[in-house]
Amino acid sequence: DGGITQSPKYLFRKEGQNVTLSCEQNLNHDAMYWYRQDPGQGLRLIYYSQIVNDFQKGDIAEGYSVSREKKESFPLTVTSAQKNPTAFYLCASMLNLWGSSGAEAFFGQGTRLTVV
Amino acid sequence: GENVEQHPSTLSVQEGDSAVIKCTYSDSASNYFPWYKQELGKRPQLIIDIRSNVGEKKDQRIAVTLNKTAKHFSLHITETQPEDSAVYFCAAMGEKLTFGTGTRLTIIP
Numbered sequence: 001d002g003g004i005t006q007s008p009k010y011l012f013r014k015e016g017q018n019v020t021l022s023c024e025q026n027l028n029h030d031a032m033y034w035y036r037q038d039p040g041q042g043l044r045l046i047y048y049s050q051i052v053n054d055f056q057k058g059d060i061a062e063g064y065s066v067s068r069e070k071k072e073s074f075p076l077t078v079t080s081a082q083k084n085p086t087a088f089y090l091c092a093s094m095l096n097l098w099g100s101s102g103a104e105a106f107f108g109q110g111t112r113l114t115v116v
Numbered sequence: 117g118e119n120v121e122q123h124p125s126t127l128s129v130q131e132g133d134s135a136v137i138k139c140t141y142s143d144s145a146s147n148y149f150p151w152y153k154q155e156l157g158k159r160p161q162l163i164i165d166i167r168s169n170v171g172e173k174k175d176q177r178i179a180v181t182l183n184k185t186a187k188h189f190s191l192h193i194t195e196t197q198p199e200d201s202a203v204y205f206c207a208a209m210g211e212k213l214t215f216g217t218g219t220r221l222t223i224i225p
Contacts, residue, residue, distance in 0.1 A: 033213060040125065040217065042122070042205060042217035043215040058212065059117065092213075094213070104162045105213055110159060
C-alpha cells in the first residue's frame with residue numbers, strides 16, 4: 001500500500017527536550033515538506049527538501065532541524081530552542097517535475113505535539 | 117519569498133448555493149496553483165489545480181480561475197452540498213509550495 005506515513009500520531013514532550021517526528025514515504029517522490037498547522041494560520045512551511053542530502057529552510061525554520069539521508073525519509077527534530085512547539089505537524093511529499101510546474105502533494109496523517 | 121493571502125477566513129452558504137474563495141500571491145515566478153480540502157481530523161487532499169498557462173479549469177461542481185496579471189486565483193463550488201463543509205486551502209508553487217491561511221466553509225442545510 002503506497003503512501004506517506006507519519007509517526008507517532010500523538011507526542012508529548014517536556015520543556016527543554018528535543019523530539020523527533022518521523023515521516024516515511026514509498027511513493028518514490030523526490031520532494032518532501034514539513035508544515036506546521038495552527039488554528040487560523042493555515043499551513044506554514046518549516047523545511048523542505050527537493051532531493052536527497054539537500055534541504056532548505058522554510059518560513060518558520062527557527063528551532064527546528066531536519067535531515068534527508070534517504071529518499072524515503074525526512075525526519076523533523078523539534079529542538080528546545082522552539083519557543084512554542086505545541087502544534088499539529090504535517091509532512092508531505094511530491095513528485096518533482098523538473099523543468100515543469102508542480103504536482104500533487106500527498107500528506108501524512110500528521111503528528112500532534114504537545115509540550116507538557 | 118512567496119506570500120499567499122486567502123479570503124474569507126470563514127464562509128457560510130445555504131445548501132444549493134455557490135461558494136467562492138479567493139487567493140492572491142506575490143511571486144510572479146509561481147506557476148502552479150492547487151486547492152486542498154481538509155475535513156475535520158483528516159489530512160489535506162487535492163481537489164483541483166491549475167497551471168499558469170491555463171485561465172480556468174472545471175471538474176464537475178468545482179472550478180478554479182487564474183488571473184496571472186493580477187496574481188489572483190479563485191475556487192468556485194456550485195450546487196453546494198453538506199459534504200462540502202470543510203477547510204479549504206489555496207497554494208502557490210514556484211520553488212516551494214506555499215499555502216494560504218485557509219477558509220472554513222460551512223454548508224447550511
